Amino acid sequence: MADTTHPEGGHGEQKSRRDFLYLTTAAVGAVGVAAFIWPFIDYMNPAADVLALASIQVDLSAVEAGQAITVMWRGKPVFVRHRTPGEIEAARAVDVDTLKDPQPDSARVQEGHDQWLVVVGICTHLGCVPLGQKPADPRGDYGGWFCPCHGSHYDTSGRARLGPAPTNLPVPEYSFMSDTRITIG
Amino acid sequence: MAQGLAESHYSNPTIRWIDSRLPIFTMMHKEYGEYPAPKNFNYFWNFGALAMVVLLVMIVTGIFLAMHYTAHVDHAFNSVEAIMRDVNYGWLMRYIHMNGASMFFIVIYIHVFRGLYYGSYKQPRELLWMLGVVILLLMIMTAFLGYVLPWGQMSFWAATVITNLFSAIPLVGESIVTWLWGGFSVDNPTLNRFFALHYLLPFVIVGVVFLHVAALHITGSNNPLGIEPKSKRDTLPFHPYYTIKDMFGLGVFLIFWAMFVFFAPNYLGHPDNYIPADPLVTPPHIVPEWYFLPFYAILRAVPDKLFGVILLFGAIVVLFFLPWLDTSKVRSTRFRPVYKWFFWLFVVDCVVLGYCGAMPAEGIWLVLSQLGTIYYFGFFLVIMPLVGKFERPRPLPASISEPVLPQSGGGPLPAGATAKPMEKA
Numbered sequence: 016m017a018d019t020t021h022p023e024g025g026h027g028e029q030k031s032r033r034d035f036l037y038l039t040t041a042a043v044g045a046v047g048v049a050a051f052i053w054p055f056i057d058y059m060n061p062a063a064d065v066l067a068l069a070s071i072q073v074d075l076s077a078v079e080a081g082q083a084i085t086v087m088w089r090g091k092p093v094f095v096r097h098r099t100p101g102e103i104e105a106a107r108a109v110d111v112d113t114l115k116d117p118q119p120d121s122a123r124v125q126e127g128h129d130q131w132l133v134v135v136g137i138c139t140h141l142g143c144v145p146l147g148q149k150p151a152d153p154r155g156d157y158g159g160w161f162c163p164c165h166g167s168h169y170d171t172s173g174r175a176r177l178g179p180a181p182t183n184l185p186v187p188e189y190s191f192m193s194d195t196r197i198t199i200g
Numbered sequence: 201m202a203q204g205l206a207e208s209h210y211s212n213p214t215i216r217w218i219d220s221r222l223p224i225f226t227m228m229h230k231e232y233g234e235y236p237a238p239k240n241f242n243y244f245w246n247f248g249a250l251a252m253v254v255l256l257v258m259i260v261t262g263i264f265l266a267m268h269y270t271a272h273v274d275h276a277f278n279s280v281e282a283i284m285r286d287v288n289y290g291w292l293m294r295y296i297h298m299n300g301a302s303m304f305f306i307v308i309y310i311h312v313f314r315g316l317y318y319g320s321y322k323q324p325r326e327l328l329w330m331l332g333v334v335i336l337l338l339m340i341m342t343a344f345l346g347y348v349l350p351w352g353q354m355s356f357w358a359a360t361v362i363t364n365l366f367s368a369i370p371l372v373g374e375s376i377v378t379w380l381w382g383g384f385s386v387d388n389p390t391l392n393r394f395f396a397l398h399y400l401l402p403f404v405i406v407g408v409v410f411l412h413v414a415a416l417h418i419t420g421s422n423n424p425l426g427i428e429p430k431s432k433r434d435t436l437p438f439h440p441y442y443t444i445k446d447m448f449g450l451g452v453f454l455i456f457w458a459m460f461v462f463f464a465p466n467y468l469g470h471p472d473n474y475i476p477a478d479p480l481v482t483p484p485h486i487v488p489e490w491y492f493l494p495f496y497a498i499l500r501a502v503p504d505k506l507f508g509v510i511l512l513f514g515a516i517v518v519l520f521f522l523p524w525l526d527t528s529k530v531r532s533t534r535f536r537p538v539y540k541w542f543f544w545l546f547v548v549d550c551v552v553l554g555y556c557g558a559m560p561a562e563g564i565w566l567v568l569s570q571l572g573t574i575y576y577f578g579f580f581l582v583i584m585p586l587v588g589k590f591e592r593p594r595p596l597p598a599s600i601s602e603p604v605l606p607q608s609g610g611g612p613l614p615a616g617a618t619a620k621p622m623e624k625a
Binding site: 054055057058059060062063064065 | 260264267268282285286287288289290292293
């Protein structure tokens, strides 16, 4: 250790001392710049008033079997469909391994509430809103949803079956407050 | 060297490739690396660089504030409050910006008085000075426009009063005011255009600052002695000598600024501006922000509407003529034994005017404002031309080095310095 702190020539010591000062100055400067930049980055994150609207409650009591409603959540449409027993059966009969985004229907609904399917209504291809919510809408080859933009078909579990959509319609985080009331987000 | 390429002394191939096509590295090295600056700068020469930093911080925080601000009479006040309460670090952004306006004026006023004291406006730096006055005018406009945006009571009534100044113009005054407002009172069209212009003008300032710096680098900087550098011994390369001095000054200045932002964010503001704008009620005591108070005192000192407005604008416009109003050949006030007293009296006068501007326009304050106004214009229009003619200045040193470096054989000089006699231009 003595060799490194007291080298032979005074010049070498000067140099390492200066290097040390440069490095510590640069390090303090880097920390300062980062500390100054962070508020600017965080400023662009969702504000408190936006986060306050991040969860909503939905009353399902008026939705009859076979009907669907669309609710707005975080600026996006959320599809809530009251599935008929036939639709549930169709969703469960599929061989999961043949799907492009394999997921069993049971993983996409909540236990004991099999009739309720809640998905974010945005096509996973390029962000259009698929058709299939209104009774007159085309529902595609698999009875779920059909995206008119580029022809993706979703089944009665909201899974991508045909067309360019790479993944299933995502299921948002939600929970049942009662049998007819859910909180999304 | 291929045909049509600039010469570059950089060895790094990438830098050299760029530099020989767009000599930006060579230019930066010339203007901020080896740029020869007089070696006797004091800390008053920090304020140009400080102003540059404040301008950039104002632009950056302003752009971020604009991301959450809504320029509409129904939403402006609430959007500012949302920035304060809901947006992440919105309070910080707004307090930096709000106090930044005050910091900008502190820095610029010191910068202007520096120029005034050391005669930086004199030949050959007249245009440099006039560009600076243009920047000051743009700053005043920008600060006023920005003050209107939160749409509080002071915003609204500041907009009303200042735009009404133009109604003093004979014949077309009323039409001009209607045109400025885009309606028959300060309302949504006014707020919208004020926002648009408040966003625009800082970039215009950046443009004029560029010209200001370009002009500075032609004539070179003035210095506390007010004499031109005569040889290389009188100057230092800008880097590292003045980059480090500017950095140190910046550190001290940022602490001062942060003190306001974190510990007294509303000290320089007015509480009435936290009341939403109400076109039906004028606050009992309206005053401008502190940096406009001297001008406000001048406006109120005159009992005539048109003449008051003329003096208000005249107080800035007179600065354009400074290079020709000052008849003294000596730049630095250090060597002007008579003018020195008038200069410091002028500084006191500006402070007194500022104080009067904050007080009600009656009794002693009105009398003081009037005396202050007379001295303000008397200083520029009478004292400056006359003192320069009659004053006998103290002898100037032969060079910047002469007063500090001992003459040959005088004292310990670095090796080599004594080897050759001092160059005389």
